[in-house]
Amino acid sequence: MCGIVAYIGPRDAYPILISGLRRLEYRGYDSAGVCLLSEDLNIYKCKGKVSDLEEYVVGKNLSGNVGMAHTRWATHGEPNYINAHPHFSQNKTLAIIHNGIIENYAVLRSELINRGYKFASETDTEVLVHLIEDIISNENVAVEEAVRIALNQVIGAYAIVIIAREFPDKIIAARKGSPMVIGVGEGEFFVASDATPIVEYTNNVVYLNDEEIAIIERDHDLRIKTIRNQSQTPYIQKLELSLSEIEKGGFDHFMLKEIYEQPRSIYDSMRGRIHVAEGIVSLGGIKDYEQKIINAKRIIITACGTSWHAGLVGEYLIEDLARIPVEVEYSSEFRYRNPVLYEDDVVLAISQSGETADTLAAIDLAKSKGATVLGICNVVGSSIARATHAGVYTHAGPEIGVASTKAFTAQVAVLTLIGLLLAQKKGTLPKSEFVKLLFELDAIPAKVERILKLNDKIKAIAHIYKDVKNSLYLGRGYNFPVALEGALKLKEISYIHAEGYPAAEMKHGPIALIDELMPVVFIATRRGIYDKVITNIEEVKARKGKIIAIITEGDESVKRLADHYIEIPDSEEMLIPLLATVPLQMLSYHIAVMRNCNVDQPRNLAKSVTVE
Ligand code: G6P
Secondary structure, eight states: OOEEEEEESSSOHHHHHHHHHHHHGGGOOSEEEEEEESSSEEEEEEESOHHHHHHHTTTSOOOOSEEEEEEEOOSSSOSSTTTSSOEEOTTSSEEEEEEEEETTHHHHHHHHHHTTOOOSSSOSHHHHHHHHHHHHHHHOOOHHHHHHHHHTTOOEEEEEEEEETTOTTEEEEEEEBSOOEEEEOSSOEEEESSSTTTTTTOSEEEEOOTTEEEEEETTSOOEEEETTSOEEOOOOEEOOOOGGGGSOTTOSSHHHHHHHTHHHHHHHHHTTTEETTTTEEOOGGGGGGHHHHHHOSOEEEEEOHHHHHHHHHHHHHHHHHHOOOEEEEEHHHHTTSOOOOOTTOEEEEEESSSOOHHHHHHHHHHHHTTOEEEEEESSTTOHHHHHSSEEEEOOOOOOOSSSOSHHHHHHHHHHHHHHHHHHHHHTOSOHHHHHHHHHHHHTHHHHHHHHHTTHHHHHHHHHHHTTOSEEEEEEOTTHHHHHHHHHHHHHHHHOOEEEEEEGGGGGGTGGGGOSTTOEEEEEOOSSSSHHHHHHHHHHHHHTTOEEEEEEETTOHHHHHHOSEEEEEOOOOGGGHHHHHHHHHHHHHHHHHHHTTOOSSSOTTOOSSOOOO
16 A cells, blocks of 8 residues: 655656656556655655656656655545645655554644644655654754654654655655665665556665665665664565566556466476476475474464455365365454464465565464464565565466456465475375376466467456446355456456356355346366256256356357356366466456546556555
């Protein structure tokens, strides 16, 4: 939620900030603003997207080689000009940008109002900048010390950058709970919510830790201290990210590019981990925890959104393959519902961004009860990757489209590997079956490639259904989470109401919705309880619902029943989610494009939900 970027160095700051904001826009896009320091602090901000800000600043003084910018996803205060960041302190000598939530802002605000401060906005952020100004004037301390004192009074999450008019060679950044990375160039520094605005300038980065403050001075080394005033040595890491990975590469949208990247991202997530010839699976990241997982009485998977759907597939996989009981929890519920947790429980947190606030809180809770917590994250060095005891990265590459696609299939691929690894160690699968699964898994990227060739057919189906109001997605067994994910993709980017259901549950409610206007997407591949799904299709057909079926290549029975069908290659039942999800992503994508929706930045959503 919210993207922040800042620069100090010899170059003009504005072009760096604006292109950084464009890269961070997936984090929020309801208002945007920039602050540049030349003679004075100049702040320009407006409601809307980064492109609106670019239009707004035409003709304005954009000089300055110190600056910062922000793209917002509103939490406190509606998205408008006033609430957009940056915010000035009362005497306009300080400016702040902030990502996160100051939970005790109401108390701090009324104290400051009593001391004569006037608030321009409804944001929690403005409290912080007034507080820092107040400390500077009362305690006569340097800005970094005032920031430190202020942060000791704050409850909540923050990634902030402060620029002070009186200190034109310095920017102050700090974080707790919201991500922040500092790029260290030759005589210049960059600060951002993730590395994407930085990668074209330097690949030397420092990930700020919670409760750390960075004092970033032109022509000086980077200094870091904690809010308890302990100095820290900056740990410079090398970024493994290329510019081409975060650009559209000729596709109309990031989402489409990411859908098409899936053969590669699934392959990359398995590379070096699946050894077909030797018939083994190895996962270096959790090697030291293998015994712990095997001995676990149960595994609890916790995640949000699409990652939660991957977790559901994981439940089926791990129970099937390794016979270890698995529960899947929404992180937002788990963290608040006083769950029973034992020291021999293993908690598996799944997150693309590695920054989701609820998942982080669920991890903290699990750790506080003594459970072992492992992560499946896509973003290397992210908060969740660091908060967990160990983990396995999905190597999907940066996912920019807000609707998750390649991260989901990469998560499912990694969960399959975990299931197989546990089966291998526990001996729960006959060797022949194990090897067959490895072969089939190895063949998945090529099969996804074949599915991508169905684009024109899927587009034609999208055209027929682009104006519907409602839709139902049904599947059973491994295809039930696929139905949930298919429905989520459609609703989040096309704003068509879509529900995913276990196919047999349809008769306990959703069947009442079915009439000749209702498209029902069946994931009806020829494995598992296929015959029962056929019965469910018949039930919909009898009520005149329109049937779009995802079927196994050559399945004549469902072809006869369905109004439209999409044939996908066959595989083992437990690997079908890796295939069946892809045409559903494509269907949603085309429908959303035909409805003129902003596919990469759907309304009200954000890619990385760092607030609860
Ligand atoms: C947001 C995104 C979803 C994502 C979810 C969980 O809602 O829009 O695409 O699935 O957060 O995010 P995570 O990064 O933890 O997987």
